[in-house]
Amino acid sequence: MSFRKDFLWGGATAANQYEGAWKEDGKSESLFDHLTGGSRTSPRRYTKEIEEGTWYPSHEAVDFYHHWQEDIDLMAEMGFTCFRLSVNWTRIYPDPESDTPNPEGIAFYHRVFRALREKGIEPLVTIAHYDVPYILTQKYNGWLSRRTIDLYLKYCETLFTEFRGEVRLWITFNEINAGTFSFGDTLSLGFDPEKKFTQKDRLQALHHQFVASAKAVALGHGIDPENRIGCMIAGTVSYPYSPNPKDVLEAQKRMDIGNFYCGDVQVRGDYPAFAEAWWRETGAAPDITPEDREILKKGTVDYYSFSYYMSSCVSTDPEQMKSAGNLFGGIKNPYLASSAWGWQIDPEGLRYYLKAVYDRYRIPLMIVENGLGAEDTVTEDGSVHDDYRIDYLRAHIAEMGKAVDEGVDLMGYTMWGCIDLTSLSTGEMRKRYGFVYVDRDDDGRGSFARIRKDSFAWYKKVIASNGRDLA
Numbered sequence: 001m002s003f004r005k006d007f008l009w010g011g012a013t014a015a016n017q018y019e020g021a022w023k024e025d026g027k028s029e030s031l032f033d034h035l036t037g038g039s040r041t042s043p044r045r046y047t048k049e050i051e052e053g054t055w056y057p058s059h060e061a062v063d064f065y066h067h068w069q070e071d072i073d074l075m076a077e078m079g080f081t082c083f084r085l086s087v088n089w090t091r092i093y094p095d096p097e098s099d100t101p102n103p104e105g106i107a108f109y110h111r112v113f114r115a116l117r118e119k120g121i122e123p124l125v126t127i128a129h130y131d132v133p134y135i136l137t138q139k140y141n142g143w144l145s146r147r148t149i150d151l152y153l154k155y156c157e158t159l160f161t162e163f164r165g166e167v168r169l170w171i172t173f174n175e176i177n178a179g180t181f182s183f184g185d186t187l188s189l190g191f192d193p194e195k196k197f198t199q200k201d202r203l204q205a206l207h208h209q210f211v212a213s214a215k216a217v218a219l220g221h222g223i224d225p226e227n228r229i230g231c232m233i234a235g236t237v238s239y240p241y242s243p244n245p246k247d248v249l250e251a252q253k254r255m256d257i258g259n260f261y262c263g264d265v266q267v268r269g270d271y272p273a274f275a276e277a278w279w280r281e282t283g284a285a286p287d288i289t290p291e292d293r294e295i296l297k298k299g300t301v302d303y304y305s306f307s308y309y310m311s312s313c314v315s316t317d318p319e320q321m322k323s324a325g326n327l328f329g330g331i332k333n334p335y336l337a338s339s340a341w342g343w344q345i346d347p348e349g350l351r352y353y354l355k356a357v358y359d360r361y362r363i364p365l366m367i368v369e370n371g372l373g374a375e376d377t378v379t380e381d382g383s384v385h386d387d388y389r390i391d392y393l394r395a396h397i398a399e400m401g402k403a404v405d406e407g408v409d410l411m412g413y414t415m416w417g418c419i420d421l422t423s424l425s426t427g428e429m430r431k432r433y434g435f436v437y438v439d440r441d442d443d444g445r446g447s448f449a450r451i452r453k454d455s456f457a458w459y460k461k462v463i464a465s466n467g468r469d470l471a
């Protein structure tokens with residue numbers, strides 16, 4: 001296996017699931033701060049008012065805000081060369097409409113980026129990771145309004161200017177394709193959770209994100225030509241459930257809408273050929289101005305990043321269409337095992353995806369999320385034996401290597417939730433991904449102490465051997 005010499009190895013997090021300190025040093029509320037904890041069986045709830053005695057995972061999360069030095073030391077000990085994190089918009093602009101950023105928010109990220117650089121770790125910053133300032137959801141329905149484009153660009157300009165020289169790798173939006181269907185309504189598009197929206201609203205708001213992303217790419221290049229700015233797609237692998245050509249076409253459609261609708265706009269600067277037909281079919285064509293089209297063309301990304309957790313099958317038979325998954329559900333594949341949360345484990349699907357995307361775009365790819373959500377147990381002697389996680393990661397990294405050997409240009413890999421953090425879909429703490437265990441439970445108890453799991457030493461070896469030693 002031959003990963004590049006400068007391959008980026010590391011882990012990934014997101015502010016609202018990791019930082020905590022939701023009201024500290026001037027930070028205001030994100031929409032995320034209004035989402036309660038949940039579980040596999042009871043979904044998270046949105047509350048307009050923050051309820052006394054209710055558990056909101058983002059409020060304290062795993063307290064990176066006060067543990068950043070310790071966490072960065074742990075990352076350095078594993079040999080990370082890259083750490084993906086997101087900036088919290090409401091820490092930088094507590095009032096997103098103000099022209100004055102919050103100096104304490106800026107100072108926090110300077111501390112973090114400088115500490116990373118001191119350890120030789122390249123920060124990779126997601127500008128918006130399921131992060132919409134709460135006030136914008138109430139005032140404008142988030143991304144449905146073009147006003148949000150301007151506010152986002154002001155925020156981007158502050159980041160690019162402030163952190164020039166400290167950050168070179170950026171992602172404009174996390175899993176932007178969440179906005180193609182209802183899952184993204186609140187988290188990604190920032191719609192008021194108490195109102196109803198149509199598919200046209202969704203695609204319109206998503207279009208505004210495309211425009212904002214393209215403008216941000218141009219702005220970022222202008223401020224520092226060293227900046228490398230990428231898109232980020234939730235990698236969706238869909239297999240036909242049967243060889244029935246109808247199922248094959250359905251799977252292709254899922255791949256098209258799930259991945260390439262957004263990828264094409266951000267990489268090629270134009271909507272794909274199938275978009276018009278899909279808009280006609282759903283009666284949901286966004287309004288696109290000629291100026292927008294120019295902006296999209298000029299703001300294409302430098303690299304394509306994505307998350308990959310699972311694959312699923314699709315069928316034209318509605319009875320079959322039932323199984324769990326991160327963004328897009330699907331049918332259970334009889335050849336695959338599932339995680340305890342029902343996500344189907346498919347390392348070969350990662351190779352399939354890498355090859356399909358690289359063949360289409362021919363720009364560098366980066367896997368910025370992958371991993372296994374599992375319940376871990378701390379033994380009496382204080383260890384965490386997470387061999388199931390090592391097995392998952394080993395198999396995925398092996399497939400990455402094969403894809404590289406088959407010609408894919410892969411820049412790096414950041415494992416999701418490298419330090420345990422709160423789950424996005426269920427809001428749980430018990431669904432853990434990390435190499436490092438955090439002492440915290442779903443009732444908000446625990447000291448936030450960090451414990452190295454068995455996978456910690458394993459990943460250290462993987463990095464030291466540049467992906468050759470997966471034993």
Ligand code: BGP
Nearest residue numbers: 014175326373422423424425426
């Ligand atoms: C991705 C998100 C992350 C994340 C991950 C795992 O879709 O970008 O924010 O949390 O999925 O999902 P979960 O936390 O629900 O297990």
